[in-house]
Amino acid sequence: MDYQVGISSGCTYEMRDDGIAHFVFLNLKRDAVDVFVDTLKVIVQERVAAQQHSRTLVDASLLTMPTPYAVKRFQELVIDKPDKLRSSVAIITPSKMINTFTRTIFTRMPPDKKSHILLFNTEEEALLWLDARLEEVGP
DSSP states (O other): OOOOOOOTTEEEEEEEEEEEEEESSSSHHHHHHHHHHHHHHHHHHHHHHHHOOOEEEEEOOOOOOHHHHHHHHHHHHHTOTTTTTTTEEEEEEESSHHHHHHHHHHTTTTTHHHHTTTSSHHHHHHHHHHHHHHHOOOO
């Protein structure tokens, strides 16, 4: 996969050299949410086909409260996660309020569909966990 989402969409994307899909949200407008969901779905399909571990870093540190549309699309991603996918998603959240709100959303999801998602305060913590997951789950 070799494409980058423009900053004007409110969501940037790059595939890092270490294989981590890195998304940065600037806002949660519909186009930004759709770019994220649609791009991640393509990555997931590619990783399942290649039997690879999908590692994703989501920087949501610039956001305030999520929109109902964003919540719906994010839940769709989690619920639609293929059972065969080895996945790790690290989300950097901007505040305790967003962190608490996100955890509340997680309580509405099946446990086996969200165990691969963790929230972090810093990028450094998130990357350390993603590296540890690579050791634990495999490439």
